[in-house]
Amino acid sequence: MGLGQSMDGSEISLEIDIDQGARISSLHFHGIECVVPFRGQLLNWGWYAMAPWAGRVKDGVIRDSSGKSYQLPTNLAPPHAIHGFTLTSPWQELGDGHFAIDFPEPYSGARLEQRIEILDNALRWSLEYEAGGCEMPFWIGLHPWFPRELDRGGSAEIEFSAGKMFERGSDYLPTGKLITPSDGPWDDAFTEVRGVPTVYWEDAISIKIESDAPYWVVYDQDPEGVCIEPQSAPPDAQNLGISSDYYLETLFLFEEI
Numbered sequence: 001m002g003l004g005q006s007m008d009g010s011e012i013s014l015e016i017d018i019d020q021g022a023r024i025s026s027l028h029f030h031g032i033e034c035v036v037p038f039r040g041q042l043l044n045w046g047w048y049a050m051a052p053w054a055g056r057v058k059d060g061v062i063r064d065s066s067g068k069s070y071q072l073p074t075n076l077a078p079p080h081a082i083h084g085f086t087l088t089s090p091w092q093e094l095g096d097g098h099f100a101i102d103f104p105e106p107y108s109g110a111r112l113e114q115r116i117e118i119l120d121n122a123l124r125w126s127l128e129y130e131a132g133g134c135e136m137p138f139w140i141g142l143h144p145w146f147p148r149e150l151d152r153g154g155s156a157e158i159e160f161s162a163g164k165m166f167e168r169g170s171d172y173l174p175t176g177k178l179i180t181p182s183d184g185p186w187d188d189a190f191t192e193v194r195g196v197p198t199v200y201w202e203d204a205i206s207i208k209i210e211s212d213a214p215y216w217v218v219y220d221q222d223p224e225g226v227c228i229e230p231q232s233a234p235p236d237a238q239n240l241g242i243s244s245d246y247y248l249e250t251l252f253l254f255e256e257i
Contacts, residue, residue: 004016004017004018004025005018005093005096005097007096007097007116007118008118009118009119009120010120011029011030011120011121011254012027012028012029012118012120012121012122012123012254013027013028014026014027014028014116014118014123015027016097016099016116017046018091018093018099019090020038020042020046020087021042021046021048021049021086021087021088021091022048022049022086022091022099022101022114023046023047023048023049023087024046024047024048024116024144025037025038025045025046027047027123029121029205029254030205030256031151032150032151032152032204032205033147033150033151034146034147034150034205034207034254035047035144035145035146035147036145036146036147036224036225039224042076042087042088043076043077043082043083043087044145044222044225045145045225046145047125047142047143047144047145048083048086048087048142048143049084049086049112049114049127049140049141049142049143050083050084050086050140050141050142050143050229050231051084051085051086051101051103051112051127051129051138051139051140051141052084052085052103052107052110052112052129052136052138052139052140053072053081053083053084053137053138053139053237053238054083054084054139054140054141054143054217054229054231054232054233054235055082055083055141055189055217055231055234055235055236056077056080056081056082056172056173056235056236057072057080057081057082057235057236057238057239058080058171058173058236058239059074059079059080060072060073060074060079060080060081062081062106062136062137062238063137063238064106064135064136064137065135065136066135070105070106070136072106073088076088080171080172080173083143084140085101085103085104085107086101086112089101089102089103089104091114094113097115097116097117097118098113098114098115098116099113099114099115100112100113100114101114103134106136107134107136107138108134109131109132109133109134110129110130110131110132110134110136110138111129111130111132112127112128112129112130112140113127113128113130114126114127119251121253121254121255122251122252122253122254123251123252123254124249124250124251124252125142125249125250125251125252126247126248126249126250127140127142127247127248127249128246128247128248129244129246129247130246131246137237137238137243137244138244139231139232139233139234139237139242139243139244140231140232140244140248141213141217141229141230141231141232141248142229142230142231142248142250143227143229144209144227144228144229144252145225145226145227146199146207146225146226146227146228147224147225148222148223148224148225148226150201150204150205152203152204153201153202153203153204153205154201154202154203154204155201156199156200156201156225156226157199157200157201157202158184158197158198158199158218158220158226158228159195159197159198159199159200160190160193160197160198160216160218160228161181161193161194161195162181162190162191162192162193162194162216163181163191163192163193163194164178164179164180164181164190164191164192165178165179165180165181165182165188165189165190165191166178166179166188166189166190166191166234167179168187168188168189172187173235173236173239174189174234174235174236174240176239176240176241178191184218184220185220185221186218186219186220186221187217187218187219187221188217188218189215189216189217189231189234189235190215190216190217190218191214191215191216191234193213193216196208196209196210197209197216197218197228199226199228200257202257203257204256204257205254205255205256205257206254206255206257207252207253207254207255208252208253208255209228209230209250209251209252209253210250210251210252210253211230211248211249211250211251212249213230213231213232213248213250214232214233215230215231215232215233215234216228216229216230216231217229217231217234217235230248230250231248232244232245232248
């Protein structure tokens with residue numbers, strides 16, 4: 001679709017679309033495509049970074065350290081802002097698998113660097129936020145779209161367990177109340193994750209998602225894809241009073257089963 005970068009390893013090969021959010025637009029493991037392809041909309045394909053916020057921000061209103069309010073774009077998921085500027089602002093290519101983005105107002109001065117590295121049967125994906133004097137609240141996340149169906153094997157299944165789930169309001173935002181996780185389908189944020197979240201396709205492959213992320217979002221309400229998203233803070237984190245670390249690293253481990 002846009003300017004691309006290819007990366008090839010012994011077991012994994014991938015394409016990065018720089019013009020479409022520096023997202024992974026295609027990833028093959030042993031010849032099997034592991035990424036939901038472009039479907040005509042910005043949010044529902046590829047594997048992409050989310051910053052300087054991840055998930056929704058209520059009514060798109062964000063406040064700086066002095067309490068001054070700013071309006072974020074709400075055109076992608078009205079009436080809320082969603083998934084940051086990473087999909088709508090230009091990225092810079094800094095090297096093999098290394099990209100950066102400088103954010104617009106009200107995040108002027110802030111920057112995100114993304115690194116993607118192939119390690120045999122694994123993919124290391126890291127994000128680092130640099131405030132650069134910007135005092136706006138921030139949080140970051142990764143949003144991989146895994147296909148429901150591969151070229152072979154069964155349909156996608158998720159192994160995911162957490163101690164707590166955020167209660168979801170009618171506006172699809174977390175209320176701040178932590179509850180016992182319910183059964184899916186999910187479009188929900190979790191914390192106290194147990195074990196290693198995994199997506200697998202019977203008689204095909206599995207992808208384990210190893211991360212120290214304190215919060216995760218799971219979305220499995222799309223007929224063509226499922227998402228397991230490590231985040232440094234949950235959606236609408238500012239309104240929940242939850243702050244974020246500057247760095248997020250995740251390892252995706254691929255295995256034939």
